[in-house]
Amino acid sequence: MRERRANDEFRLLDNRRRAKSHKAERQNNEFKTQENERRAEALKISRENDGFKTEDNKRRAEAHKIERESDEFKAEDNKRRAEAHQIERQSDEFKTQDNKRRAEAHKIERQNDEFKEEERRRNALRMYNSRDKYKNNFDAMKSNYESKIKEGPTHICSCCGGLWFAYSIREYTVEMLTKKGLKKEFIDKVCYLKHEIIELCATCRKDIMSNKIPNLALSNGLAFYEIPxxxxxxxxxxxxxxxxxxxxxxxxxxxxxxxxxxxxxxxxxxxxxxxxxxxxxxxxxxxxx
Ligand SMILES: [Zn+2]
Incomplete structure (x- = not known):
């Protein structure tokens, strides 16, 4: 057999024949299922070996990294992930678990002194940069402050009816809130003041995003009646x-x-x-x- 395979022409023919018979076999559905099962099993067994698993993960990560280098692929991939995550987050149970998992991961990360130090440095830098804008310019800082308070607290939170400065308020539309995985009835209940643009203060925002009705929500019976x-x-x-x-x-x-x-x-x-x-x-x- 070895001698015969040494003959190049014979080997080529032999490989072709094998490939053909293999293809024919795979057309048989039963055979295909069995073979896939066998492969999955083999992969599972080889993944049990730590060394192989590390190798395999590395190989996959590498392949994914190369794929992601293509901008188009990356955009597609990000979109696909965001969509999948959004669908998953619509399930209340998943969302609770997801939030818990994130909080847990963050807590573990913070146990690491290095990470904590890094986080502190990052926050400090952000504050320094925002202050640095006005470092040597008191007049600019003063006029910035005056322009911010000029309007006064005139923005009304759609949920609690409180008065806020523009910088304490975030604007949303119903679509934006539904995209964040909130139910339509919940949004309807929580946003007592019906405007096209929903304005929410930080406190209400925090509760609403975790699917909770804020304590001071007007829909808790805290709204004043219309004066005759x-x-x-x-x-x-x-x-x-x-x-x-x-x-x-x-x-x-x-x-x-x-x-x-x-x-x-x-x-x-x-x-x-x-x-x-x-x-x-x-x-x-x-x-x-
Ligand atoms: Zn509010």
Whole structure:
């Protein structure tokens, strides 16, 4: 046999014949399944060998790296991955697990002192760069600050109804939120103020992205009712007379920003409006001192 194969012509013919018979065999589905199984088994067994596994992973990574060098392939690949990830994240269970896995991975990474140091350095550099812009230019910094606060906190969070400066707000559309894997009904519930552009503050954003209704969401029954026209024209005293409750609260300035806020407890004193209204107007003899 060896002598015969030494003959080049014979070898070529022999290989061709084998390939042909192999192809014919593979056309038989049963044979194909069996052969694939056999190959998978062989690969599994060889992967059990650590050395082979490392080699194999390296080879795969190398092949993938070469493929990714092509821009077109990379774009395709990234798109495919993003789509697959997006579909996976639509499942609540997967999302919870994914978030947990990421948090865990980050925690493990942070246990490494080197990584922690690197992360700190990265953050410090980012802060330094943003400050560096105005390093020697106080006027530029001042005008930047003034332009930022000029508008005042006029942006309304669609979820909690709070007032925010432009830089505390991120803008979204319903499509953008659905793409992040949120359900339509959830978005509808959480975004109480219906505008085309949904504006969200940092606190609401954090809860909404983890599929939670924020504590201060207006949809939790915290929205004020529309004031009827007949009540809009009342004087302060008239308002007080027909108010079913008189609230007592302490309002103080908050820190340096000169905004106002509640401090301490709020006391609601219920009033009996019926008596109030029926004893009016009082005659001179009804006065007590
Ligand atoms: Zn908010």
């Amino acid at each position: 026209d007949c009540l809009k024209i009342l004087t302060e005293l008239e308002e007080r007379l027909i108010s079913p409750r008189i609230p007592f609260m302490v309002i103080r300035t908050l820190g340096f920003s000169k905004q106002f806020g509640l401090k301490g407890n709020l006391v609601n004193v219920p009033m009996n409006v019926d008596t109030n209204v029926s004893i009016l107007p009082r005659s001179f003899s009804d006065t007590y001192t």
